[in-house]
Structure formats: structure tokens, C-alpha cells
Amino acid sequence: MFGGLRFFPRSMTGRIMLVTAFGLLLVQGINTAMRYQMLKGRAVVEASSLMVAVASNRLDFGSVEPVNRLGGRPSVRTIRATGPLNTPGFHSTEELAERLAMHLQSVYPEIQSVRLSVGPAAALPDALKPRPHTYRSAPAHEWRANSSRGEVALLSVKLADGSWLHSAARVRTRNILPPIALLIETVLIYLGVMIPLLLVIRQISKPLRQLNLRLEHAGLASGAPPLNPQGPDDIRSLIDSFNAAEQRVNAMLTEKDVMLGAIGHDLKTPLASLRVRIESVEDDDERTKMAATVDEMVHILDDILILARLGKSAEELVLTDVSALVEMVADELDGEGRLMVVESVEKCRAAVRPVLLRRALRNLMGNALQYGGKAQIVTMCDGNQLSITIDDQGPGLAPEQLTDLFEPFARAESSRNRASGGSGLGLTIARAIARAHGGDVALENRSEGGLRAILRISQKLG
Known part of the structure; x- marks a missing residue:
């Protein structure tokens, strides 16, 4: 499913942690949005309560300025108009408006209808926007900073004479969800979920890694003790079966x-x-x-x-200087300088079975001498892989023979001097020995002519 994603983790631990982290982020995002809407609704209710109080004062005291009646709190502006206001971008809150209408009409029967909507402050008429110089004695707040920013709640009440009483109040959403508190909450959720999950995954993945390592080195270590069953019951059962x-x-x-x-x-x-x-x-x-x-x-x-x-070789693995072993086999096979061994920049050491590896090298070098006349040998080690490359100067092979010659008793055609006298098992044995060391043998034609044999040992180097 995720194989085509370049940067998606390849390990089980990485994938589970990433998917879990993404799921937590998604759930936290949904939770934050739901909480924001809930708290915003509460803020709208608070603003509505304040506007109802102001409207009640306006209806009770006529032209008395509601700001003065409310102790100088410049949170609500009220105007009287001949009709409803044109406020683009506002959306009505029907359920809350119905509750407010029931309350107001029970006290003021002359009220014919009540509308409540929420929208951007910039869409309000200038008469409903605050006048900061009027409120110099009031505490500093967002209305004084910028009267056109944020959202406001608009309460419109239609009176018996056909006029409308409009009140606007700021919906205070700035500190509904403080970013620092939200960040701390998210971090705590991640720590509370990811750390126990990581411990459980490590408990599962550790025995699986040991099992995988044993499978990778199957046949390399003779007499290795059985794996110790660890982890959950199903992992233990798997190890017991192995x-x-x-x-x-x-x-x-x-x-x-x-x-x-x-x-x-x-x-x-x-x-x-x-x-x-x-x-x-x-x-x-x-x-x-x-x-x-x-x-x-x-x-x-x-x-x-x-x-x-x-x-199942009886020979034990021995930490060996493979570069020196290559030079030794080349000296044994050739006393005329036809095998040129290129000295390695660094000594390539690996845990090998020297007798078997010597046999594989003799087979490959012998073929190079027999069919190519001369050959160059290079030993390289990179990370966990050691490779021995043998380039001869022979005629090469047909493409289909590059793999067919590894079959038991397969022999080359006349282009590779068929009258060799060999048993047809040399390459088969060399590949089997390389695979017993966690590697392989491959043949390829060189662009400049000749055949290249590459013996690789894919295991941890010493």
C-alpha cells in the first residue's frame, strides 16, 4: 500500500509510529475544531446575554445610553433603525434566536420578532462600530485596537411601531484555545500514547529481528543454539515453530x-x-x-x-583477511604473472569458512586462466558487503549462458573453449559456497571485452 511512497518508513516500528502519529494528529485536529465550535457557541451565548441586557435597558429607559447603564463597558453598541440591516457574510443562529425571542417577548410583548446572526465585524454599519475616543476610561481590548477585526454577534429586534433595535457585541474568540495550552496538550497526548506504544512495538520487533537475523545467516553458523522465545504469545509460538x-x-x-x-x-x-x-x-x-x-x-x-x-558444512566461521586469502590463491594457481591482484586500499576482513572460500576462488580464477588467459582481481569491502571481482581477457559469453552455466554439469560452448576437461560443477560449487556465506556469484560481459565474475559475501565484516 505504501511501497510507492519514497519517504515512508520501511520498518514495522517506523510505519506503526508514523501512522499512529498521523492518526493522533487527525483526531486532535477534529477535537480542536469541535472544542472551538463549542466554545465559540458559548461565546456567542455570552455576547447574546449582554446584548439582551442592553436591549432591555434601551426598552426600559428609552434614550438612555446603554454603555453608561452597564458601568462603562464598551462591549455593545445599539442603534435604532427603520428596517433590518444588510450584513453580508452573517449567518443566523435559529435555535438561540428562538430562545431569546421567547425570553424577550415574555417581558416585552411589543416585540414582534427577534433575529440573531454572527459574522465579520467589517460588515457592520459604521453606527454599530465602536468609537474608541468615547471609551478612553475603559480597559484596553480588541474593540479599541481595531473595530473591523474579528467576529460579532448581531441582535435585531423588531418593535410594534415597525422600527428595529440593532445591538452588536464582540464574540470573544481570541483566547478560546490558547496556542501554548493546545501545544502542551498535544505533546502530552503524544507522549502518553507514543511512548507505551514504542515499548510494546520494541517488545514485538526485537524477537522478530533476531529471527530475521537467524534466517539471513541460515547455514552460516553451525551448532547455533535455538532462539530464545520472547515477546507476545503469537511471536513466541512463531519462534518455537522455527x-x-x-x-x-x-x-x-x-x-x-x-x-x-x-x-x-x-x-x-x-x-x-x-x-x-x-x-x-x-x-x-x-x-x-x-x-x-x-x-x-x-x-x-x-x-x-x-x-x-x-x-551443513562442518567448517567453522573464522575471521579472515579475505584480501590476503585472494592473493594466496592467486599465487598457488599462477606462477607466471597471468593473475594480477590489485591491492586493496583497506584490509577486507570477514567471518568466512576459509577452506570453502578458497575452493570457490580456485574455481573462478581457474576458469579465468583457462578461458581468458589473463585476469585482474580486485577485492572491495563496503559496509556489510565484500566483493571479489575477476576480469579475464577471454571472448566472453552469450547472454543466455550468463545464468545457464550455474546449472550443475552445464558447460560452455566452443567460444569458451569447450574442451576444458572440467566436470561442469565449478561455477555451481562457487555459487553454492558464496550463498553459504550470505552472498552470491554473478557473471557479466565487460564492455571492453572479456568476462567478469563477481563473488559477493553479504555479511557483517570484521
Whole structure:
């Protein structure tokens, strides 16, 4: 749902926290709007009560100025007019107007109708706007600052003689919801919800991270203890199920290793006997051919056993200087300078199985020498990834072969010197070893010619 959002958090914790924060912000916004309307309605009622008092005084005392009658509070202005006022932008409050009409008409039967509306002060006639110089003795307030700002309530009363009595009062909304108080309230709500939520999410995500780490390094650490079930019951159940599945897989791999060891022994024993018998053959050419055939069978058998045992290697992970290991393998394979190892700027260290990694490097470097003649080797480490790049000077491969050659017993076409004598398992073994180290092997044609083999180890470097 959120995959296309570039800046949306990718972690479960980040997504839950962000969605919750957005939900709280939305709810707080709705709550603020509802409270504002409620408090504004209360302010309108207060202004209406004041206007009713002023109108009552006007009706009781005739021309007596209501401001003086109210103790000098310049909150209400009252005028008498021949008809209703034209006040664009005002909206009527029918329910409150009906209640005011019932109250006023019960005291003053001559009142024919009552209207109450709320709108911008700027739409009022000048006669209803305050005159600040008249109220020099009054306290400072918004009417004196700017008579056209904010909202006002307008009470219009129609009298028996057809004239209208209009009263206007400021709807005091400035301090209904003080921003500081609203901010403090919002922060407290966020702290009260987000902190407990974060603690719960961490309790859930921690065992999930451990489970994910174990899955990423499946097959890398032999003899690792079962994961400790943590978190809620459903997470604990998931970890228990994983531990049980891991035990079953390890048991099957152990059984497979035992079976392969027995098969290898049973096959190598007659091959060894056959190799001894070959020495009794008198024809040198025939004896040489027969010996080469037996040696090839032994080599293929060794490759098959290595490939089959990679799922559960007995070799432990060792923190190794991979750059030095690459140079060592290159020196073993080539004494003529055909393999040029580019020295790394920094030593690339990683937890690897040196014997297996050496086998993968020998297979890749051997292919580069056999099919490319010369090769350049570069070792790089960046973050949690280590890569070994081998560039040869051969003819390259057809695009479809770049992936097909990783299949067991697959061989290159004549463009890569098909008469190599290999078993067709070299690249398969190299990829299996790389994947056992949390990485992979890839082939690609270079633009300047030749083939590039990249062995990556995606795990935390030492």
C-alpha cells in the first residue's frame, strides 16, 4: 500500500509510529475544531446575554445610553433603525434566536420578532462600530485596537411601531484555545500514547529481528543454539515453530552427510582398487588413458560430495583477511604473472569458512586462466558487503549462458573453449559456497571485452 511512497518508513516500528502519529494528529485536529465550535457557541451565548441586557435597558429607559447603564463597558453598541440591516457574510443562529425571542417577548410583548446572526465585524454599519475616543476610561481590548477585526454577534429586534433595535457585541474568540495550552496538550497526548506504544512495538520487533537475523545467516553458523522465545504469545509460538523446523532440517542434513560419507567411501574404494590394477597394464598409452579416466571420476565424485555437503558444512566461521586469502590463491594457481591482484586500499576482513572460500576462488580464477588467459582481481569491502571481482581477457559469453552455466554439469560452448576437461560443477560449487556465506556469484560481459565474475559475501565484516 505504501511501497510507492519514497519517504515512508520501511520498518514495522517506523510505519506503526508514523501512522499512529498521523492518526493522533487527525483526531486532535477534529477535537480542536469541535472544542472551538463549542466554545465559540458559548461565546456567542455570552455576547447574546449582554446584548439582551442592553436591549432591555434601551426598552426600559428609552434614550438612555446603554454603555453608561452597564458601568462603562464598551462591549455593545445599539442603534435604532427603520428596517433590518444588510450584513453580508452573517449567518443566523435559529435555535438561540428562538430562545431569546421567547425570553424577550415574555417581558416585552411589543416585540414582534427577534433575529440573531454572527459574522465579520467589517460588515457592520459604521453606527454599530465602536468609537474608541468615547471609551478612553475603559480597559484596553480588541474593540479599541481595531473595530473591523474579528467576529460579532448581531441582535435585531423588531418593535410594534415597525422600527428595529440593532445591538452588536464582540464574540470573544481570541483566547478560546490558547496556542501554548493546545501545544502542551498535544505533546502530552503524544507522549502518553507514543511512548507505551514504542515499548510494546520494541517488545514485538526485537524477537522478530533476531529471527530475521537467524534466517539471513541460515547455514552460516553451525551448532547455533535455538532462539530464545520472547515477546507476545503469537511471536513466541512463531519462534518455537522455527526452532522445531531448524532442528528437523539439521537432522536431515546430518543424516544426508552420513549417507554421503558412506556412499563416497563405497565408491572411492573400488576406484582406488581399479587405480592400482591399472598399473599392471603393459600398454603405456592405454594405462595413461585409463588412469586419467579414473582420476576424472574421482574428481567428479569429490565435486559432487562437496556440493552436496555445502548445506551443513562442518567448517567453522573464522575471521579472515579475505584480501590476503585472494592473493594466496592467486599465487598457488599462477606462477607466471597471468593473475594480477590489485591491492586493496583497506584490509577486507570477514567471518568466512576459509577452506570453502578458497575452493570457490580456485574455481573462478581457474576458469579465468583457462578461458581468458589473463585476469585482474580486485577485492572491495563496503559496509556489510565484500566483493571479489575477476576480469579475464577471454571472448566472453552469450547472454543466455550468463545464468545457464550455474546449472550443475552445464558447460560452455566452443567460444569458451569447450574442451576444458572440467566436470561442469565449478561455477555451481562457487555459487553454492558464496550463498553459504550470505552472498552470491554473478557473471557479466565487460564492455571492453572479456568476462567478469563477481563473488559477493553479504555479511557483517570484521
